[in-house]
Amino acid sequence: MKLKGDQTTARAMNRRLILNLLRREGPRSRADIATVIGLSPAAVTFVVADLLEEGIVVEGQAVPGPAGRRPIPVEINYQHALAVGFKLMVDAVECVATDLATNPVAAMRVRLAGHDPDYVADLLADIVPELVKLAGRPKAKLAGIGISMPGVINHEQTACVRSHRFQWDNVPLASLVASRVHVPVWLEDDTNAYAIAQQLFGLGRQHRNMAVLAVGVGISCALVIDGKLYRGANGAAGKFGHTLFEEDGRLCECGKRGCLMAYHSELSMLRRWREKTGRGEDLGLQELRQALTSGDPIATDLVGHSGRSIGTALANLVNITDPEVIVAGGEAVSLGDHFLTPLRDALSARTFRTAPPLLPDWEDNSWARGAAALVTQKIFDFESSGGATDIATLGVRGSTSAA
Amino acid sequence: MKLKGDQTTARAMNRRLILNLLRREGPRSRADIATVIGLSPAAVTFVVADLLEEGIVVEGQAVPGPAGRRPIPVEINYQHALAVGFKLMVDAVECVATDLATNPVAAMRVRLAGHDPDYVADLLADIVPELVKLAGRPKAKLAGIGISMPGVINHEQTACVRSHRFQWDNVPLASLVASRVHVPVWLEDDTNAYAIAQQLFGLGRQHRNMAVLAVGVGISCALVIDGKLYRGANGAAGKFGHTLFEEDGRLCECGKRGCLMAYHSELSMLRRWREKTGRGEDLGLQELRQALTSGDPIATDLVGHSGRSIGTALANLVNITDPEVIVAGGEAVSLGDHFLTPLRDALSARTFRTAPPLLPDWEDNSWARGAAALVTQKIFDFESSGGATDIATLGVRGSTSAA
DNA sequence: CAATAATTAATTTACAAAATTAAGGAATGC
DNA sequence: GCATTCCTTAATTTTGTAAATTAATTATTG
Structure with missing residues (x-):
């Protein structure tokens, strides 16, 4: 869908620009952000204030410079929330809980005994609390769940249109899981999910x-x-x-x-x-x-x-x-x-x-991280419309409608 | 380049949405535009007022409806300006002057005796006034010139990076022509230009x-x-x-x-x-x-x-x-x-x-139209940054910087 | 068949959101 | 203290929304 232009969209755009700058290049002062993006310092202050309040970014330690007031580096708080990722394979599921930079903080692997949609949804839903417990971050909330699998996925990232390996046709797996665990759930083709992870925090970061x-x-x-x-x-x-x-x-x-x-x-x-x-x-x-x-x-x-x-x-x-x-x-x-x-x-x-x-890419956990990246991605790309509930938890504001 | 969000961008976005709606679906009343795009009627009135003043759109005849005030259809005034298109082939140039819907109003074909950049630029520059005269629209101004050719073109659409058929490396043809005729000039690969024309006003319109x-x-x-x-x-x-x-x-x-x-x-x-x-x-x-x-x-x-x-x-x-x-x-x-x-x-x-x-596509003038579409395209896509001078003539306002 | 009601379109007005500009406070090295 | 740089605050501007208003037209009715 094509976005219309209003003040909310403008704010969302700048928000995204700032977050992506911090993701790609690491901590930056407000002044830096303003010059790089071409925004006025005041506007940066406003947006950063929002982000700080939400807890998505934090201020770092000011480092000494040649003269003048020290710039305060602003950086993304990747520990702010957890993401859960499931990589579905024919006979097993790779499960991870990650921070918002898709770094795993808990992982497990479970056997997949069948391909019945409800069985799979039950299985995944049961693993979620286990993973969260294993992650040992009682303060961090669960931002969402990403599921990757081989197949054709619908545009809303909620249902599998066709998977040869699973023999699935139009299985709304994300919705099935979301109705059990009440957080946003997104589904995506495994290679697509992998690509998202590589682009956000992997070899394609730049x-x-x-x-x-x-x-x-x-x-x-x-x-x-x-x-x-x-x-x-x-x-x-x-x-x-x-x-x-x-x-x-x-x-x-x-x-x-x-x-x-x-x-x-x-x-x-x-x-x-x-x-x-x-x-x-x-x-x-x-x-x-x-x-x-x-x-x-x-x-x-x-x-x-x-x-x-x-x-x-x-x-x-x-x-x-x-x-x-x-x-x-x-x-x-x-x-x-x-x-x-x-x-x-x-x-x-x-x-x-x-x-x-x-x-x-030599790393061997990249694929499970890909699934989790489906969740973290929503933070950096405001255009993606939500496949599930409670988009606000991800810090995505306005301009998109959650189903 | 990534666009920052401010009021000007918002207006530019809505402007583009409205123009593209009118291009795709033909005349529409302000009320229709508002409901289709999801904009408030007032906002539509403002933007349409701008467009009317610039002459890019005109009001049509109100048609009787079931009841109530008759809606005034607003439509794009494709006669508002002329575009010139050149399709460069190895030994000839297809030349057209078109309206803003890429409909030819004048055409000619000239022999290309060589591939020396300055010779080609001189030749094209000389044809421009002839074409404009031939078009017989003294009131319409020249919006710009589009040149298509087989080859790799730079991102700014000003120079040919490499063309095997022309034996060219880094030839800034658009700039050469622009310095002779003082209107915006864009260069593009011929198939790309053809695709643009097909998407805007051809078989890919929808x-x-x-x-x-x-x-x-x-x-x-x-x-x-x-x-x-x-x-x-x-x-x-x-x-x-x-x-x-x-x-x-x-x-x-x-x-x-x-x-x-x-x-x-x-x-x-x-x-x-x-x-x-x-x-x-x-x-x-x-x-x-x-x-x-x-x-x-x-x-x-x-x-x-x-x-x-x-x-x-x-x-x-x-x-x-x-x-x-x-x-x-x-x-x-x-x-x-x-x-x-x-x-x-x-x-x-x-x-x-x-x-x-x-x-x-059975039409045989589609390719020359493609070259002209390089000009008209700029009206419908505000994101494209200008390769040349005087973008304002195209009705593209703000948010991009012309080189 | 004129008067009135109903309906839809477009505009105006008041208000809100958010960016910019400009001025000023805060922090720091010399 | 003072120059310098960073950040914030206040005033201004732009622009969109909402709601009220004006405009234009058809339908209804005595």
């Missing part, structure tokens, strides 16, 4: 245009354009893994044939490795990594081939979308240069102009 | 997310996201024609090998047709169309193959960007269903979800 490549169970991408996640007209953007790799090839989970992810996802690499070596279930990612470090030619060749194939397909994406940087995540990144070097080579050989830098 | 496919001398695409042209981090988005089609294949104008456009652009189709038939220069687009209508199997097969190939590549684009609609333009569209049906078939066979509708 960039307003970025692409995210995720190679794990599947292959997927996400686009951040002008600092905002691009979801496509139907929330179905980023289905990069379903790029055609081989005409009439192997059957993919999506029902089509020859998709890239049917050949070169981490899962597919392992499958092909097992086929080639003739060995069975005992070969996992761990073993593949070992084989690579010990110079096993079959493994090296196979992983290199996948890197090149993904890099080639990625070049097309780069030619079309021209991102500033590419952040790479997912299990396959742990295969290191055996995977990334062929990927980068294929990429730069095929891009129309110089290929953007590809930044691998 | 859509905020669309993709444009252009198949002519080259193959290219453009993306409109949230009502705004997406240019990429370096203005190099949309290089769809340089998607890999055949590993180590035919040399492309970009210096790489095997690009899609080296095989399936209109130009390449003609080349392949000549090769297959063994006939020479006398075979043009006209002849190919005739061969198709007369059922020539070689031509049908060749064009169908190109359609399928482009459709397959386009499916990847759709899977990644999920547009609402696809508008297809360029010379190849004139090949009709022989080209479009295989394209659509390949597209829907390979898209992850249902393929978006593909709307062919």
Whole structure:
């Protein structure tokens, strides 16, 4: 929806500008903020006073300068509230409680015994108080819950329109959970959520245009354009893994044939490795990594081939979308240069102009943080309309209507 | 740049909302405008009063209703000013003067004898008064000049960063022309300009997310996201024609090998047709169309193959960007269903979800209109910062700084 | 068929929100 | 003390909203 312009919107815009400046660049004095944003000092004082009262920012210690009154650094109080994030996988759920900078303060992993929506909602709702207790921050309130899963999510970020891996059609999971735990709940595709986290507090922190490549169970991408996640007209953007790799090839989970992810996802690499070596279930990612470090030619060749194939397909994406940087995540990144070097080579050989830098994300809790980022994101982007209740707790004021 | 929020911005936002409503939906009464946008009637009165005074909108004839005071329709006065558009091709320039709805009121075509920047700038500058005279609207002022060309254009829309077809590197063509004719001048990639025109007054008028496919001398695409042209981090988005089609294949104008456009652009189709038939220069687009209508199997097969190939590549684009609609333009569209049906078939066979509708644009002056749309666009999008002088003539007020 | 009521459109007026400008208080080094 | 820089306060301006008012037109009625 297009925003109309009134005083409230103006205030919300400035509020967002200030919060994002502090997020990107760390503590800043009011005077600094005023000059960087181009706002009058008085206006900054007013907005900062609001933020201070709400507890979203705090004043730091004034540091000595050359002369004159010392500037008081203002910084975001990331401890002000907690966010809960759930990353749904086919047979397990990664659960975290984080501060507002998506730093985990509590984590657990539970088995997912089935995919019945009500069962899942019950399970998640039960975990929330446990996580909050585990976090041990009795003063911090719960800002909301973010859930990430593989699939197409509706524009309101409340329901899963379609997920092949969960066999879901139009499951309003966020609403189901929100009716059990009475805080805002948002749902998002896992790669999208990951991209949001990377843009807010990860490798894309300084960039307003970025692409995210995720190679794990599947292959997927996400686009951040002008600092905002691009979801496509139907929330179905980023289905990069379903790029055609081989005409009439192997059957993919999506029902089509020859998709890239049917050949070169981490899962597919392992499958092909097992086929080639003739060995069975005992070969996992761990073993593949070992084989690579010990110079096993079959493994090296196979992983290199996948890197090149993904890099080639990625070049097309780069030619079309021209991102500033590419952040790479997912299990396959742990295969290191055996995977990334062929990927980068294929990429730069095929891009129309110089290929953007590809930044691998080595952290292994990034994905759960992504789910929590769905909550913290709402603080920094006033345009996102609420999928759930009680937006005021997030410090988002006016100009949007909560459902 | 990110906009700060003050009263001026608020007014500019509402102004844009009203103008875009009138553009999309035609004449509307003030009362209608207020309810649709959610603004108070008073606010609408104020903004409309401004617009009336500037001459950008005019009041129409009140039409009888069921009861009560008759609403006065307010509509955009597209005759208020003229826009000049130049479409630069390798050996010719398509020139138009249009009203503010990009409807041509004068047109000509001149030969381009060379690619020296100053020669081109002189040539264009000389044509401007001729076109304006030819338009025969002594009262309408010249709002600006738009120039479209194949290549990568800088963010300010003033200079060509790189064009293979023109052999240009960092040529500030817009500035060169602006220093000769003292009106605002904007430069843009030809497919991007075409996309802007289609979104404002063409087939994409009702859509905020669309993709444009252009198949002519080259193959290219453009993306409109949230009502705004997406240019990429370096203005190099949309290089769809340089998607890999055949590993180590035919040399492309970009210096790489095997690009899609080296095989399936209109130009390449003609080349392949000549090769297959063994006939020479006398075979043009006209002849190919005739061969198709007369059922020539070689031509049908060749064009169908190109359609399928482009459709397959386009499916990847759709899977990644999920547009609402696809508008297809360029010379190849004139090949009709022989080209479009295989394209659509390949597209829907390979898209992850249902393929978006593909709307062919049959008009042959759309491209020149695209250049002129670079000017009219500034009226409807206040965020675009000016590349040149005298933005006030366009009715764009405040909140942006003209260079 | 004129007079009046009802209805809808547009404008005016009073008020509120928020940014700016300008002036002044606060803190600090010299 | 004094210059300097940071922050705040007060007055002013812009602009939107709400509510009352004026305007224009149709419907109703004696």
